[in-house]
Amino acid sequence: MIHPLAVSHDFGVWVGALLTLMVFSFLYRDNPFYKFAEHVFVGVSAAYWMVIGFWTTLWPRVIVPLIPEASRIVSSDTPLPERDLSAVVPAVLGLMMLSRLVPRLSGLARWPTAFVLGTTAGYAVVRYVRSDFMHQIQATIGDGVLIPAAGGGWNVAESLAALVTLSGTIFGLIYFMNTRRGGTVTTPAARIGLLVLMVTFGASFGSAVMARISLLVGRLQELLGDWLGLL
Amino acid sequence: MKRPTPQILLTGVALILVVAAFMAPPGDGSSGGFAGAVTYADRHFSSWFGILAVFAFLLGGASLLRTHGRRVRERKADWHYSAVTLVSFLAVLIVGFLKLGGPPGLTGDPTDASSWLTTIFDSVLSPLHATLYSLLAFYVASASYRAFRARSLETSVLLGAALIVLLGRIPVGVTLFRFDSLSLWLLKVPNTAGQRALMIGVALGVVALAVRMVLGLERGRGGDGS
Structure with a gap:
């Protein structure tokens, strides 16, 4: 039995479906439809995130604290917030960042860049040392490799897994330390470390492919289901 | 300086x-x-x-x-x-x-479900984003065929791990090969070990880079504030 077509009457669904087909046309070869969709994506994406950033960050954290009366524009029945002059600092740094648009003043942009790099460096030291260094070491050796079973004795499977995790981590680190420029592995332990890393890369690759296939299935479901009503 | x-x-x-x-x-x-x-x-x-x-x-x-x-x-x-x-x-x-559409005028929330901005996100941005990324499914498959042809022990291990993870998550792999538990173990144990080694290595690298930036030694990427 042929399934009757129940094509969507929703304008948004049609726009999404046509743009999807335009992008898929690239599988044949580069063509004007794909280029059109690609350029729409660039324009819409840039403007969308600008608008969201303006209304969710710039407006409540810079404009309203500096000019409380501005809050009346978006809400007439809420009380005026207190003026907060600390917002002057990010506002001035932000305007200095925009000075890149004026060649004569573009040197000013080095100040907000320095602030951003300093903040990134400061937070990175703390965050990476804490969560990616200390916590990972703690998680690897914290419970030891002999995991007790619920009914007494040792849980062999869990203990073996903990041993493989611990030794795999150590071998992986040895690989980083015993590799010469150009990727030459210098010790057998480092070679084992390289194999452990290859398993990780393989698993990550497999997961990435699955994620892309899931997206593809989602798009096909939307085309065949939401748009054409075949599913 | x-x-x-x-x-x-x-x-x-x-x-x-x-x-x-x-x-x-x-x-x-x-x-x-x-x-x-x-x-x-x-x-x-x-x-x-x-x-x-x-x-x-x-x-x-x-x-x-x-x-x-x-x-x-x-x-x-x-x-x-x-x-x-x-x-x-x-x-x-x-x-x-201008917060067009949806709740009244400028008092509205631009991210409200009925706003035009949300409609643009749902009908244009989200489909384009998902489709552009889903295209990679095709190109990753062909690129991986060229890159991972098992020419050494390392690439064979990589390819094997990827295949086990893939087959462990689809019905044919679970039904025919019973790869679901092996895939889970691979993700939970050796993959975790490799991830931890990478994270510890990356953390040390990031800290070293941050210290170089703070000391003004990292000039090539704006360490001098440029």
Whole structure:
């Protein structure tokens, strides 16, 4: 039995479906439809995130604290917030960042860049040392490799897994330390470390492919289901 | 050093944040003194960072307008596509800044389900984003065939791990090969070991890079504030 077509009457669904087909046309070869969709994506994406950033960050954290009366524009029945002059600092740094648009003043942009790099460096030291260094070491050796079973004795499977995790981590680190420029592995332990890393890369690759296939299935479901009503 | 001031700002901001992580007392920073200043900085710097990120978006938008505007004005090759970018950019900008559609006027929430901005996200941005990424499913498959042909033990291990993970998550792999538990074990044990080695290595690298930036040694990527 042929399934009757129940094509969507929703304008948004049609726009999404046509743009999807335009992008898929690239599988044949580069063509004007794909280029059109690609350029729409660039324009819409840039403007969308600008608008969201303006209304969710710039407006409540810079404009309203500096000019409380501005809050009346978006809400007439809420009380005026207190003026907060600390917002002057990010506002001035932000305007200095925009000075890149004026060649004569573009040197000013080095100040907000320095602030951003300093903040990134400061937070990175703390965050990476804490969560990616200390916590990972703690998680690897914290419970030891002999995991007790619920009914007494040792849980062999869990203990073996903990041993493989611990030794795999150590071998992986040895690989980083015993590799010469150009990727030459210098010790057998480092070679084992390289194999452990290859398993990780393989698993990550497999997961990435699955994620892309899931997206593809989602798009096909939307085309065949939401748009054409075949599913 | 030709212009040392931005470097001083970079070093000062980074050191304050590191000091704050170890000694910031509870409070809002209004207590004054060095401890108060450190707490104040710790509380505000991440917010200012977020604000500067929005200014970077504005800078990107202005740059996009200038670049594509010039291409259209000078009728350069493929200028029609630049016009498409400009029109879609300006249209979304007007819809978003004026909060068109949905709840009444400027008092409304631009991210409300009934706003035009949300409709644009659902009908244009989200499908395009998902489709562009889903295209990679095809190209990753062909690229991996070329890259991972088992020519050595290492590439064979990589290919084997990828296949087990893939087959462990699809019905045919689970039914025919019973790869689900093996895939789970591979993800949970050796994959975790490799991830941890990578994370520890990356953490040490990031800290070393941050220290070089703070000391002004990392000049190639803006360590001097440029």
